[in-house]
Amino acid sequence: MKADDAGNIFAQLPPSLSEEVFQEIIHGKRFRLERIISFGQATPGGQWYDQEQHEWVVLLSGAAGLRFEGEEGVRVLHPGDFVNIPAHTRHRVEWTDEKQSTVWLAVHYSKSDAA
Amino acid sequence: MKADDAGNIFAQLPPSLSEEVFQEIIHGKRFRLERIISFGQATPGGQWYDQEQHEWVVLLSGAAGLRFEGEEGVRVLHPGDFVNIPAHTRHRVEWTDEKQSTVWLAVHYSKSDAA
Numbered sequence: 001m002k003a004d005d006a007g008n009i010f011a012q013l014p015p016s017l018s019e020e021v022f023q024e025i026i027h028g029k030r031f032r033l034e035r036i037i038s039f040g041q042a043t044p045g046g047q048w049y050d051q052e053q054h055e056w057v058v059l060l061s062g063a064a065g066l067r068f069e070g071e072e073g074v075r076v077l078h079p080g081d082f083v084n085i086p087a088h089t090r091h092r093v094e095w096t097d098e099k100q101s102t103v104w105l106a107v108h109y110s111k112s113d114a115a
Numbered sequence: 116m117k118a119d120d121a122g123n124i125f126a127q128l129p130p131s132l133s134e135e136v137f138q139e140i141i142h143g144k145r146f147r148l149e150r151i152i153s154f155g156q157a158t159p160g161g162q163w164y165d166q167e168q169h170e171w172v173v174l175l176s177g178a179a180g181l182r183f184e185g186e187e188g189v190r191v192l193h194p195g196d197f198v199n200i201p202a203h204t205r206h207r208v209e210w211t212d213e214k215q216s217t218v219w220l221a222v223h224y225s226k227s228d229a230a
Contacts, residue, residue, distance in 0.1 A: 083118050
């Protein structure tokens with residue numbers, strides 16, 4: 001097989017972003033890599049992500065504020081910042097940069113067949 | 116569980132790099148995410164990587180030249196450039212930036228329990 005699926009992670013950003021965009025890049029056995037593009041969006045008020053899989057996420061451009069249930073304050077993420085979010089760790093995106101695209105890479109994964 | 120393992124992908128770069136550095140960030144069921152840091156290194160002459168797993172790699176800082184067996188020329192990677200390298204696709208790093216750290220994120224993965 002040849003090397004394939006080459007590109008640039010900052011290229012082909014959607015022309016308009018009324019909502020956040022989630023694009024799968026690759027998936028394997030019990031894991032999925034995706035690009036997420038935000039432009040000012042936030043998780044709707046009162047809602048939390050509560051995910052079955054672990055998620056490792058790195059912010060590559062823009063900025064964002066992440067809140068984790070039970071934590072004081074909001075974690076501000078700048079380019080290169082990453083965080084590992086264990087399954088069922090409730091979190092929400094409080095804000096994303098309103099002046100440029102925020103590009104994230106997220107790995108959704110399981111440590112075993114059970115979780 | 117709490118959000119954990121937070122940091123910046125460009126932080127805590129090794130003070131000296133006589134060799135490339137491979138650091139595991141997370142692993143799951145049949146996948147592994149690692150940070151690779153290069154500073155001028157290349158794959159030794161005549162050697163090729165020939166890997167059992169697929170590898171998706173993105174270059175986040177610096178620059179590098181990647182050669183794939185059977186391809187004319189070298190693919191030059193700049194920040195944000197990624198490529199998916201199927202298992203057993205022979206490739207080598209021809210060069211990496213000699214003036215700054217080249218930081219890569221690599222996902223080694225399998226599509227099934229068999230490969």
